[in-house]
Amino acid sequence: MDLKRIIRAARGDETADLLLTHARIVNVFSGEIVSGDIAVAGGCIVGFGEYDAKKRIDMGDRFVAPGFIDSHVHIESAMLSITQFARAVLRLGTTTVVADPHEIANVLGVEGIDYMLRSSENQPMNIYFNLPSCVPSTNMETSGATLTAENLLPFLDRRRILGLAEMMNYPGVIHEDPAVLRKIENTLKHRKPVDGHAPGLTGRDLYAYISAGISSDHESITVREAMEKLNAGMHIMIREGTGAKNLNDLIPVINSRTAPRMMWCTDDRHPHDLLEEGHIDSMVRRAIQAGVDPVTAIQMATINPADHFGLGHLGAIGPGRQADMVVFSDITDIHVEQVYHKGLLVVEDGKILPEIDIPEPIPVRPSMNLEIERIDFSVPEEGRHIRVIEIVPHQVITRQSIKEALISEKMAVSDIHRDILKIMVVDRHSGSGNTGKGFVSGFGLKRGALASSVAHDSHNIIVVGTNDGDMKTAVQALITMGGGLAAVCDNRVWVDLSLPIAGLMSFKPIQTINDQLNRLLDAAREFGSTLHDPFMTLSFLALPVIPELKITDKGLVDVTRFKVVSLFVDSSE
DSSP, X not given: OOHHHHHHHHHTSSOEEEEEEEEXXXXXXXXXXXXXXXXXXXTEEEEESOOOEEEEEEOTTOEEEEOEEEEEEOGGGGTBOXXXXXXXXXTTTEXXXXXXXXXXXXXXXXXXXXXXXXXXXXXXXXXXXXXXXXXXXXXXXXXXXXXXXXXXXXXGGSTTEEXXXXXXXXXXXXXXXXXXXXXXXXXXXXXXXXXXXXXXXXXXXXXHHHHTTEEEEOOOOSHHHXXXXXXXXXXXXXXXXXXXXXXXXXXXXXXXXXXXXEEEEOBXXXXXXXXXXXXXXXXXXXXHHTTOOHHHXXXXXXXXXXXXXXXXXXXXXXXXXXXXXXXXXXXXXXXXXXXXXXXXXXXXXXXXXXXXXXXXXXOOOOOOOOOGGGOOOOOBOOOSEEEEEEEOTTOSOEEEEEEEOEEETTEEEOBTTTTEEEEEEEOOSSOOOOEEEEEEESOOOSSOEXXXXXXXTTTOEEEEESSHHHHHHHHHHHHHHTSEEEEEETTEEXXXXXXXXXXXXXXXXXXXXXXXXXXXXXXXXXXXXXXXXXXXXXXXXXXTTSSXXXXXXXXXXXXXXXXXXXXXXXXXX
């Protein structure tokens, strides 16, 4: 940045690079919409009104707002490389993301964080990161890596590392786990924020959690929960992902008093939702349609996350701010028409401009370390009653129930008539052969099996199915591909999707990935599933930090008690 040139251009002593004329400027400082011209020089906004400029563009009385910011996102969940992710969300008006590379870090450790930093350089948008706080998220699963406070400390001096990402280990915080507290203390010493992850936490436990220096949360699912956290001083990120959708339920929380401490995030969003619904633009649009003041909705997408993360050069249209801007014609129904990044037009009518230089893919080492011969798919009978994971539609939380097992030849098997299906998680990192076995209700499969190497948070292989043969074929397909997703029936792979980047992401464009995902979803529905996205649901059933009952390669996890529990139970439990 040439600071002297920017100052001279602001004074009018040097010619600006660009002047956007006849704009309706969304002023997120004052909450007003004002008509005027916007002058840009050296990638920054330098002033308003008439300026000499090398290039003038008539906005035709269209609205110009700051570029949108996603305050918490796992890029890996889009199954896209960073280059392809940037192309997908930039066209929707997202010019900044605060990403948590938690997923790839659980597979590749420090190497995974380095990969995300390197591959996000020189993209036509701002890609920042918070350090993954919980790798692994618990000791009740086998992860590909363990990241200590000492492993993370060198990253805190990096410019694009903004803080510590979602502290999922809230018991560790509350009960003063030294290893957990060192991560928090190191971050706070660097004057960087610590983001939270505290589903259902309340009362004194919540106060203890916040007292540790944790300043935000994106896990609220009810007005009551969000208000308790907000009243205690937290910044609230309203999430609308593919698997967890909280926007509609939390809209009542937004008003003129609460909005300054609220922002939008997607957390985990699959390609079909990015293509069909959008990104942060879709959340702004839906909030406005639900009655939220348009400028307030835009503030939650711009200045609020910028302030929270200390990004003082972003989030607003004002002198000295980076010239990241979105252009649209109707503020009551926002559809982005143009996107500017550092004063350059990078998107026109939903298309990335061809002159943008996109970095070449960066290779990453293979991550599938297991052999099919070491996996036992059977569940020997140890009683008549079993714990069953109960899916809650559109949420990452689950319920726990006790059901009578279907026994065949002294083995517990899937019961398609009661929608109680076998589910397994297999260690793919160490070659141990560890296999957790359980049963789940809510998939609705009548035949076949579904498998994925995307299984939060350790990303072992997770498979659900109606019979052992199809489940084995599905797991073998993932091993052969080097990670990915598969739908199998009659011992034949119907559809698969290769994810060669750590078993999580692909170098292919979003439309290609989406087409393949749609084929996978079609297959799942043909097999009987009624879920909106059974693969996204499947991926979260391995997450042992979200209540109530989950499954890892070490077995069933009762998250409310934070312990591994038996599959078979006494009927009196």
